[in-house]
Amino acid sequence: MSKSRTIYDKIWDDHLVNTNDDGTSLIYIDRHLVHEVTSPQAFEGLRMTKRKVRCPEKTLAVVDHNVPTTDRKNGIEDEESRIQVEALEKNCKEFDVEYFNELDIRQGIVHVVGPEQGFTLPGTTIMCGDSHTSTHGAFGALAMGIGTSEVEHILATQTLIQRKAKNFRVNVGGTAPDGVTAKDIILSIIGEIGAGGGTGSVIEYTGKAISDLSMEGRMTVCNMSIEGGARAGLIGPDEKTFSYIKDRPRSPKGDDFDRAVGYWNALNSDKDAYFDRDVYLDAAALPPVVTWGTSPEDVVSINGEVPDPEGIDDEIRKETKKSALEYMDLKPGTKIKDIELDVIFIGSCTNGRIEDLREVAKVVEGHHVNENLNAMIVPGSGLVKEQAINEGLDKIFMAAGFEWREPGCSMCLAMNPDKLLPGQRCASTSNRNFEGRQGFRGRTHLVSPAMAAAAAIAGRFVDVRDFVK
Amino acid sequence: MEKFKNITAVAAPLPEVNVDTDKIIPKQYLKTIERTGLGKGLFSELRYNDDGTENKDFVLNKSQYRNAKILVAGDNFGCGSSREHAPWALLDYGIKVVISTSFADIFYNNCFKNGMLPIVLDEKEVSLLMEETERGSNATLSVDLESQEITTSDGNKINFKIDKFLKHCLLNGLDDIALTLEKNSEIGSYEDKIKSQRPWL
Numbered sequence: 001m002s003k004s005r006t007i008y009d010k011i012w013d014d015h016l017v018n019t020n021d022d023g024t025s026l027i028y029i030d031r032h033l034v035h036e037v038t039s040p041q042a043f044e045g046l047r048m049t050k051r052k053v054r055c056p057e058k059t060l061a062v063v064d065h066n067v068p069t070t071d072r073k074n075g076i077e078d079e080e081s082r083i084q085v086e087a088l089e090k091n092c093k094e095f096d097v098e099y100f101n102e103l104d105i106r107q108g109i110v111h112v113v114g115p116e117q118g119f120t121l122p123g124t125t126i127m128c129g130d131s132h133t134s135t136h137g138a139f140g141a142l143a144m145g146i147g148t149s150e151v152e153h154i155l156a157t158q159t160l161i162q163r164k165a166k167n168f169r170v171n172v173g174g175t176a177p178d179g180v181t182a183k184d185i186i187l188s189i190i191g192e193i194g195a196g197g198g199t200g201s202v203i204e205y206t207g208k209a210i211s212d213l214s215m216e217g218r219m220t221v222c223n224m225s226i227e228g229g230a231r232a233g234l235i236g237p238d239e240k241t242f243s244y245i246k247d248r249p250r251s252p253k254g255d256d257f258d259r260a261v262g263y264w265n266a267l268n269s270d271k272d273a274y275f276d277r278d279v280y281l282d283a284a285a286l287p288p289v290v291t292w293g294t295s296p297e298d299v300v301s302i303n304g305e306v307p308d309p310e311g312i313d314d315e316i317r318k319e320t321k322k323s324a325l326e327y328m329d330l331k332p333g334t335k336i337k338d339i340e341l342d343v344i345f346i347g348s349c350t351n352g353r354i355e356d357l358r359e360v361a362k363v364v365e366g367h368h369v370n371e372n373l374n375a376m377i378v379p380g381s382g383l384v385k386e387q388a389i390n391e392g393l394d395k396i397f398m399a400a401g402f403e404w405r406e407p408g409c410s411m412c413l414a415m416n417p418d419k420l421l422p423g424q425r426c427a428s429t430s431n432r433n434f435e436g437r438q439g440f441r442g443r444t445h446l447v448s449p450a451m452a453a454a455a456a457i458a459g460r461f462v463d464v465r466d467f468v469k
Numbered sequence: 470m471e472k473f474k475n476i477t478a479v480a481a482p483l484p485e486v487n488v489d490t491d492k493i494i495p496k497q498y499l500k501t502i503e504r505t506g507l508g509k510g511l512f513s514e515l516r517y518n519d520d521g522t523e524n525k526d527f528v529l530n531k532s533q534y535r536n537a538k539i540l541v542a543g544d545n546f547g548c549g550s551s552r553e554h555a556p557w558a559l560l561d562y563g564i565k566v567v568i569s570t571s572f573a574d575i576f577y578n579n580c581f582k583n584g585m586l587p588i589v590l591d592e593k594e595v596s597l598l599m600e601e602t603e604r605g606s607n608a609t610l611s612v613d614l615e616s617q618e619i620t621t622s623d624g625n626k627i628n629f630k631i632d633k634f635l636k637h638c639l640l641n642g643l644d645d646i647a648l649t650l651e652k653n654s655e656i657g658s659y660e661d662k663i664k665s666q667r668p669w670l
C-alpha cells in the first residue's frame with residue numbers, strides 16, 4: 001500500500017473483516033473489557049438466543065463501578081449493587097470469561113486494569129461498554145466505548161459493525177511549564193474544541209508536549225477524548241510505550257515481543273498522512289486549569305474568573321451556560337481562587353494511577369488537609385494501591401489527613417456509597433462535572449491531581465505553582 | 470428489535486446544549502440488570518422535586534407535552550457515558566425520535582440498536598422545529614423514515630439524511646448480531662490470518 005496513512009487508518013485496515021458497498025465495515029475486536037454495569041443485559045441476550053462468547057480468552061471482566069471503597073470483606077451492603085456484581089461473577093463463570101472480583105489485588109477500574117495487565121497493546125482494537133475506553137488509546141490502540149447491544153455483538157461475534165471515522169490531529173507543541181500536567185493539557189484541548197468538537201472523529205495527539213508525557217499522563221489525555229466528543233483518542237507508540245508493556249502478565253514475551261515491537265513501530269502515522277482536521281496548542285502557554293460549569297468544556301485558568309454567559313450569541317447555548325452557573329451557585333466575575341471547597345476527590349480512571357498519587361504526595365507532604373473539608377484518595381486498582389504503599393505514599397496521605405480507600409470508581413460517578421451531598425462543592429480529578437454526577441445536586445470542579453492536592457490544603461483553589469514554591 | 474414505524478406525535482422542546490446521559494438517566498437507575506422499566510428514571514433529577522412529586526416546570530410534566538413521542542433538543546445531545554440505559558429510558562417513556570443539530574456518537578449508535586431514530590438537522594431547521602414545538606399539543610410532527618421526511622402540522626416538509634444501512638435495519642427491525650453471524654466464515658479466516666501475522670495476540 002503506497003498511500004500515506006494515519007495510525008488510525010492503519011489499525012482500521014488491519015482489522016477489516018469485510019466492507020459492504022455502502023461503506024459499513026465489519027471490524028475485528030482484539031480485546032474486550034467488561035464491567036458489571038453495562039454487561040448484564042448483554043449476557044442475558046446471549047442466553048436468550050443460545051449464543052456463546054466467541055473468544056473468552058480475548059475478554060477480561062472486572063468489577064469497579066459499584067464496589068464500596070471501604071473494607072469489603074463482609075460483602076456489598078447495597079442490595080442492587082450486590083446483585084449487579086454477583087450477576088457479573090455468575091455470567092463470567094457461565095461463559096468462561098476471566099474475572100477479577102473485589103477481593104482480587106488485580107481488581108480496579110477497568111481502564112487502569114487493562115494496561116496494568118498488559119491486556120492493552122498497541123495496534124489492537126479494544127472495546128468496552130464504557131465511554132472512557134478511549135484511555136487505552138494512549139498505547140496506540142484503537143479503543144472505543146460502546147453500548148450494551150454492541151457488547152453483546154462483540155461477545156457473540158468478536159466483531160463490530162462500524163463506519164470509518166474522520167482523522168483529527170491535535171498537536172500540542174512546546175514544553176508544559178512545571179505545574180501544568182496532562183490533565184491541564186486535555187482540559188485545555190476540550191475547552192478549545194468544545195464538548196462536541198470531536199464528534200465523528202478519532203483524535204490523534206501529537207507534538208512534543210504529548211511525547212514528553214509518561215504513559216500515565218498519556219492515558220489521562222486519551223481518557224478524556226470522549227469529553228471532547230471523540231469516541232477514540234490515540235497516541236503513536238514509542239519506547240516509553242514498549243517499556244511500559246514489557247513483562248506485564250498478559251503482554252507478549254521473548255521473540256513474540258520483539259516481533260510485536262517491529263509491528264508497533266510501523267504503526268505510527270506516515271509523515272504526509274492526511275488529517276480531516278488539525279488543531280494546534282502551545283503547551284508552554286498553558287496554565288493549570290479548573291472547570292467552572294457543568295460541561296468539561298467550561299474550562300478557565302486558575303488565575304481567571306467565572307465567565308459571563310451574556311456574551312454568548314447563540315440563545316440556547318447562553319441559556320445552558322446560565323443555568324450551569326445557577327447549578328454551580330457561581331456568579332460571573334468571581335475569581336476562581338476565591339472558590340471554597342467542601343470535598344476533594346482524588347482518583348478515577350483519569351487520575352487514579354501511581355504517578356497521579358506521587359504528584360499528590362509531593363504537594364501534600366508535611367501539610368494538613370484544611371479543617372473545613374473532607375479529602376479522599378481512591379487508588380485506581382489494587383496494584384496501584386500496593387505500589388503506593390511500597391513507596392510509603394499512604395503514610396504521607398494519612399498523616400496529611402486524607403482518607404485512603406480501596407480501589408474502584410467511587411465518587412467519580414457515585415454509584416457506590418461515596419457521594420457528594422446536595423450543595424457540596426468538590427475539586428475532583430475525575431472527568432465529568434455533569435449535574436448530579438458525583439451525587440444529587442453536588443457541584444464538581446475538574447482539576448489535576450496536583451491542583452486538587454493544593455486545594456485540599458488551602459480549602460479553596462490555589463495555583464499549585466505558587467503553592468509549592 | 471421492533472421495526473420503526475412512522476409516527477405522528479407531539480414534540481417537546483429541550484432547548485439545551487450538551488444534554489448528557491447522566492441527565493437523561495442518572496446512575497441510581499443503572500443498577501438494574503434488565504433493559505425494561507427505565508422510563509420512570511428518565512430525566513429524573515429534572516422531572517421530580519426532592520419530595521418525589523413532579524416538578525411542574527419540567528417540559529415533560531406540562532400537560533401539553535405529556536404524550537410527547539418526539540424531542541427537539543440542543544446541540545451534542547446524549548454526550549457523556551456509553552450507557553444504553555439512555556435510549557432504553559427514552560423509549561420506555563415513549564420517546565421514539567430525537568431531533569438535534571448533533572448527537573454524541575455512542576448515543577447515536579445506541580438508538581439504532583433499539584429501534585429509535587435520532588435525526589440530525591441543520592441549525593435553521595432545528596430552530597424552526599423548536600418554535601413549532603412551542604405550540605404544544607396543537608402542533609404535532611410526522612416523521613416518515615422511508616421517505617426521510619418530517620412534516621409539521623402546517624404541512625411544511627423537512628428532509629433528513631440517514632445512513633442507508635442504519636435505515637434498512639431500523640425499517641426492518643433487523644438483529645445485527647444475526648446479520649454478522651452470517652459472515653462467520655469470513656471472521657474465521659480473518660482469525661486464521663491473524664494467528665500467523667500477529668501471533669502475540
Ligand code: SF4
Pocket residue numbers: 064065109110111130132348349350408409412413430431
Ligand atoms: S472511574 Fe469514572 S469514568 Fe472511569 S470508568 Fe469508573 S465511573 Fe467511568
